[in-house]
Amino acid sequence: MNNEVSVIIPVYNASLFLEKAVHSAIGFDEVKEIILVEDRSTDNSLEICEKLAFTHSKIKLFQHPDRGNHGAGATRNLGIKKATGTFVSFLDADDYYLPNRFNAEKEIFKNSKIEGVFGALGVEYITEKGKEEYQAKFKNTPLTTVNYPAEGEEVFKGLLGLTPRIFGTFFHLNTLTLRKSALEKHNLRFNANLRVHQDSEFIIRLAYHCYLKAGIIDKAVAVRGIHDYNRITKIIQYSPQYNQRQYVYWKSIYDWAIGEKSLPLAAKKRIYLIYKSFDLSQKKGAVKYGYILFESIKNPDILRTQYRFNYLK
Template structure:
């Protein structure tokens, strides 16, 4: 049976939360909406309680200590509390479109399919948010991949190892997973990452699970872009940007070693990790570190991330 648990981390989202919840609650496929309130400083908790009182599908949880633990920990708690056969995610300032589960219902008839992903569009909620987003990312109408793919092709595509450019990202809002597959591989979000936990999770997921593209030529969900989006505030290749990318690829590299991921993938992940490691060094130490690393791994000078450290 196609029963979905929708997990929504909630932190200072009172302005958007009701629209987000209402976009999901009406689907027949949605068994439950799990709100994980993460010690908001606005009235999000009161709004969560109101929504729970209005619909039995909606459930509210907080962390045991009722403190703030971040989106990764909130999603992990949501996974633990979920009871649906399938799991989806939704950010509290985003919303689903009416076609959200159109492809899943058919694709999941194939038992080997463990996850389905699609495309999302962008809604600019504030002018400042629009300017910040467009200054850092291409002004595209869809966040999606470039062609249909499944299985290991998805993992290789996310690492940039396919002959055609696959695309480097698809959004959690457009991802549906078999709960049994998440549990079988003990997949969780890295709680040490305050940003990029989604990218980290998706790449690991694509390695361990058989994913297939669903609707990739039109949006199945909408991402709201506004002044408080953390990712848009970071200046590309600034020290903060490089630090956060370093933590992401360090997480990936540690995982690749631990799980004995094939060497060709380990090498690709290592080059990204090392590029941002070098970017955080300075002065003469940085100069000699680049020289030594380029002798050991000449391909590092050809990565798309080389300017993160060579031009600073």
């Protein structure tokens, strides 16, 4: 893997953290290039990007052709387009890699069947307010990871909650390394229309189309910086704004699932029930309960999903 990884960093208003993120990636022998894609920041992030690109040949700076703001999905897509490495990995501009970031990949990618490797993400509390908001939403969870090693179809099933053992519902993009050829083969890109949850939506589709394998999942390979400006901690769970965002996210997954002829029926049903739960949460007034009654008669399982209280409230 030496000199084969393109690290893609979308940059938007990250001036306080960007240099640490870049420096955490630049020293790896595995890293061929660091692709900074600046998304029309309103702070001095662009100036920092230009300085970094000037000082090190590994660092390459790009902007959207119109130099506009297009969101993280479209920005990562541009990074994938510009990447020249055999592998691509991702890093948020306010996070950083740890020294063991590519340890698992060195061995796992010797198997040509493996198209992607993921690991565990740790946390660093940068501000006290950020810490309070994060712990209020996620408790004192030291790692974002899955519960046991898995690969192939079990990763996709696990993310949808379709495995006998509880796999875990998420692994973070910062810990993911992919063969670029797999992205091209399956025409996989981020949904540029999603301004939030585009990473989670991408991971679901990725796990279906590509053969993924767990790497280091019991200790962190990268760290998420927790500060006052993390969007993930600003929305109260099961609030109207939370339900709206989840609805948009799961509608995108549902629309994708409809077009996938070979998608297992159990997966299609699971995706539909989650999507419909958040869809029902958007209904208002007395008519809402008519929709709930109709849906529960048509699909009784919706009353047994973990998301049922989204719309029963």
